[in-house]
């Protein structure tokens with residue numbers, strides 16, 4: 001088990017080996033620069049997080065409840081694990097390519113599951129540490145905490161993710177077992193995962209909005225009047241976090257006791273899951289792989305084939321890939337499904353949320369139209385910016401990049417097909433919510449439509465930019481599809497950059513308003529910037545970038 | 557016609573010379589067998605002539621197109637079967653072939669005729685509607701072979717095409733390579749199967765450490781090395797001297 005674990009970890013680290021990348025590169029300083037750029041970008045992002053935590057800490061000190069921030073950060077980590085690791089666990093455990101290979105090794109099924117879970121846990125623990133440590137240090141300095149406090153933090157923070165991981169593991173086993181009963185199991189996996197996420201988000205919203213049955217207004221009132229500690233509210237979301245917080249903040253014996261209890265709780269939940277599922281794991285995973293091979297054995301024969309242009313053929317292939325690979329579909333189209341469904345559930349389930357929704361049109365009517373257009377455009381653009389479909393479209397070619405290189409197709413057509421795919425996916429994400437808005441607030445139809453149009457200018461610029469970055473710095477060396485779309489640092493950086501860009505444009509718009517520029521003119525100016533960017537980026541994409549793209553060599 | 561002029565390619569910033577000043581000309585209408593020990597530079601050479609890799613120096617001509625300059629025209633000229641099975645696992649076999657036909661702009665009638673001929677030959681009629689990931693190695697190889705000739709290219713390039721084929725398919729492939737040349741086109745393939753090369757090829761090239769160390773018709777090579785088989789020639793040239 002440990003030999004296999006070592007292999008897994010080594011494999012992961014090898015991807016990051018700068019020395020090797022340096023050795024294989026044509027121009028060394030470019031690699032060095034890109035590493036420095038990447039590091040700086042990451043640091044800047046992390047700096048933003050730390051800054052935000054710093055501000056939050058200040059706010060919580062003002063409220064007199066700094067320990068609540070500790071609890072809150074812990075909960076954020078827990079939720080983060082559940083949401084982010086779900087697809088990851090699913091694909092690592094059941095869709096990973098090494099399953100046939102390791103199944104032939106003399107490792108027990110439990111050992112296999114254990115190694116995989118530890119490997120996932122190491123990653124999650126690292127993220128948890130990064131997120132939590134700033135707050136922990138701020139609190140530690142603020143309260144002049146001793147060595148034991150920091151020691152406890154270092155030990156307990158990585159444990160935060162253990163219980164959520166156990167839950168996620170349990171869920172993914174259940175999902176695979178259930179889906180085994182159906183024929184179109186892949187489709188089912190997509191649908192069920194989406195349903196799970198929606199249910200989770202919904203439950204989370206309900207829980208945090210109406211904990212203990214009181215409605216939001218009353219809750220805020222209670223908080224303001226200080227009849228109720230915010231801590232209780234936060235702890236209500238995930239009770240074990242109480243142990244985590246008190247282990248850190250209480251002194252002496254009770255801290256130790258709570259710390260041990262928290263650790264014990266996490267580890268024992270995981271142990272139960274591991275013992276229960278470990279023995280059956282290998283069989284289930286292998287069966288899953290076998291059924292993949294038998295899948296979709298439609299008896300379709302050659303049939304009639306209409307001719308398509310090369311560009312259409314490339315585009316159709318891109319779209320087909322996005323729609324048929326479960327992880328890609330889930331990543332690209334989640335927002336197309338989740339937000340409309342959430343909205344529908346909220347409206348149907350009635351109660352206070354829909355009452356608040358009913359106030360929206362009245363509220364919106366008070367805002368000047370151009371400002372409203374800008375807000376709608378920003379929201380829609382934000383939705384598309386989370387989409388990794390286009391930002392990883394070159395990387396996702398993987399080793400098949402060489403196949404594309406041999407095709408007699410103009411380089412620009414390759415990129416054009418990818419860009420068109422990206423824009424289509426953007427539309428799929430944005431159109432449903434636009435339609436819902438139109439139906440919900442018909443009085444603002446024109447405003448919403450204009451907002452949609454403005455957002456198109458921005459999302460096109462962002463898609464072009466993301467594609468440009470990916471074509472210049474593709475990461476072809478992935479081993480499974482989850483890795484291809486989820487673990488692409490540069491694409492993630494591009495995504496944050498795009499979000500930053502939206503914020504910047506928002507700020508520019510706001511700045512213009514402050515400078516007494518008429519709202520409509522301000523909107524036109526910002527839109528002009530986006531339009532200029534569209535033209536510039538697409539032009540560059542079709543010329544310089546297309547050449548870079550076709551000459552990218554796969555290094556191994 | 558295929559012509560290499562002073563082609564050189566290094567890896568790892570110059571540390572490995574995978575192809576070292578290669579000069580080679582192959583006339584139309586010939587089957588050319590490209591031999592050499594593991595790591596000699598065969599795949600690298602093939603990747604250069606198909607536009608996957610950029611040579612550090614030199615030019616490759618495919619008919620009258622320079623792969624570096626008249627790229628699109630040159631790429632239309634060849635069909636290529638690579639040595640690995642990195643394919644579009646989730647496309648069905650027929651969708652993959654259709655994609656290729658569209659990209660190479662093959663007309664409806666031609667593609668139908670091609671498939672009607674090749675699918676039964678390689679016994680893929682039943683599987684062709686299934687996703688490629690359900691294919692065995694040999695089936696994937698056969699699918700690539702069918703796809704690579706869908707546009708009737710002037711030059712057919714294959715990197716170790718015999719690996720994993722069953723005897724019947726191997727026979728069909730050899731037959732097709734022969735037919736191809738007899739109609740005036742060119743076949744360029746790398747292989748480790750020496751007795752196949754000996755019987756099938758009009759011309760042989762042997763490469764070692766990126767350098768072409770021998771070229772000629774199989775019997776001419778055997779005569780000059782006073783050997784009785786291509787295997788002896790190969791061993792003489794690549795092992796003993798080393």
Ligand SMILES: Nc1ncnc2c1ncn2[C@@H]1O[C@H](COP(=O)(O)OP(=O)(O)OP(=O)(O)O)[C@@H](O)[C@H]1O
Nearest residue numbers: 555556567568572574593594595596597598599600
């Ligand atoms: N991507 C790469 N990076 C660095 N070196 C490489 C790379 N690809 C090949 N090489 C090196 O180039 C040389 C030639 O490799 P190539 O794949 O062309 O050999 P080959 O003749 O096809 O061998 P085989 O018969 O095993 O297929 C080898 O020394 C190999 O190590």
Ligand SMILES: [Mg+2]
Nearest residue numbers: 598599600639
């Ligand atoms: Mg090779």
